[in-house]
Amino acid sequence: MLRLKGCLIILIGYVVSVCALFSSRGRNPSLADWEKLKDQKLSNIGNFGLTGHYLLSFFQENLDLLSFPEKNYHHTHVSLYYDVFKEYILHNINSKKCLPVNSAISRLNKDVNPIPVHSHNDYWRKLPLFEGLAYGARSTEADVWNIDGKILAVGHNEAYLDPVELTLDKLYTGPLLSILDEVNCLDSDSEHKNGVFFNSPETSLFFYIDFKSDDNELTYKLLMQEYLKPLIDSGYLTYYDMNKDEIVWKPVTVVLTGNYPTSLHVLDNENDDGYFKSEQRFAFLDAPLLDLDPKYSKLSVTTTVSFDHLMKHCDSDLWKVLLRGHMDSNEINCAKSLIEDSHALKLETRIWGAPTWPANTVKAISHQIVHDLGSDLLNLDNLFMASSLI
Template identity: 80%
Template structure:
């Protein structure tokens, strides 16, 4: 974190720069000068090398300065913080620069290791996608609604939808495409693509798409043809190789959940060789952990269960564990057996709905879920708390 003196120095520098512009250009500086000032601010910030939580905190503490602009502010997400942060993070990607060391991913998580956490309701965060990546969350999610068969809006319920600004493309697939292009722009001896974690480029980001609309077939069609096609063409999506009968891992792994279609006729667009006739299936089903079948080894890479369902399967429940403050030995033995069976099918396990308070209980149970049960992912809402638990 920056000290008070450093922050004051930056503030003074920006004020001096602004005053200089006004004194030389009167009260109406040209847009070109404002763009130079903005670039100067961001270049100065680059030099500090802030990343992860430190970068997020710095933006929140200095938002008024970093977002200083001649133009009237237009909140594309009803959040000035998001607009300014996104502009800074994607600045290099938008300019088509080819430098992994100065990339958006380097800014987001250069000093952060991936953590086995699912960014629950990620679109509710102040910085959808970016906050989870800054903390190193290995998994994220977006709830999607089909708007007149033309757009997929992201939101928890219909009342909060904005089909113009809060879309899957603007919040997720567009930024993902840009930041991945930025770290895959140089010739490489390897056929593998670099992913969204600077310290672990081989680690794939699980991207859960939660279907909310009734017409799930049309939603799936939009997903594949409009939103995921650019990522597929760039080789960024994990796929199931239908000829080799194995998974080929890439930077982003799409998981369908919620009201998703399950028919292979829909998933493969009526073709025997995949949606795009390439012998590849680019979306995986989120398998039910307590009702696994052998078929999921070909259709899924993840399996999910709620904490309460898992505990009830083991003769207990959420409240008993919460009051006790830890998972009991019999519960661990039972739950671990379930998770081991999923691992035997090569499925990554995810648990949601575990206790979220008090902190010491959350810490104890989270540790048990990872180390005693052997689960791979845990839903958590508070990324800062999650980073202190793992």
């Protein structure tokens, strides 16, 4: 807190001095003045050395000093807070200077270790993509809707979509491409690619794409050709090598969930050698944990089940666990054996829909899911709580 207060004092002094400068000139600041001030402010924030949740707290507490008149902003995708934060993170990202140590990823999560947490319904957060990365969450999720066969809009409910600003490329694939380009600029032709975690560049980000539209084949076609192709061309997507019969890990691993197509005929675009005829498959299916089959070792990297379905399979249910406040030994042993089966197929596991209240129960069950069951990705909306439970 003292560190944040010190930063606040510095910012107040800085803003006061700039305002005094404008006053001494006897005129109101122009758009050019605001742009110059904005660049100076955003550049100076980096000098404080704040990353991770400390950076998030700093922005939340000092947004009134960091923001500018909305009329001077040219984009409002999510909120003014999102715009200002994104502008800081991506500040000078298109600079000709190649210096990964001062990259957007450095500003986001330097000194933050990746944690086995899934940012559930990530697009609902105040800072889609960036908040999860700031906490080091190894997994994120976007629900997509096919709009007129041309656009993939991101959102939970079809009635509240914005096919202009809240799209998959503006919220996710575009920023991912930019920040990955920045940390791979020293050797862009290399097969080795640095990822989105400063302290662990070899760790891949699971990117769950939840299909919501009925026409899943057209949604998949749009996803591959319009949204993932730039990431594929740059060598940033994990793929299944058909020739070597192995998975080649890259900075981002796409997992299809929801109403996704399961036919290889569709997934490979009617080609025996992959969607782009490269002997590679770039999208993995989210395997059903309660209906596993050896085929998923080649089609999938993750497996998922709802907490309630898992408990019912173990002759219990969500409400029994909720009233008790924790899982008993029979439930743990049953669920753990299923997770061990998925691990035998080299699949990481995620359990969603666990109790979300009261707080003590959430903490107790989340701890059991990770430490007693051995599940790989903790599915929890509260990232700060999740980071403290790992």
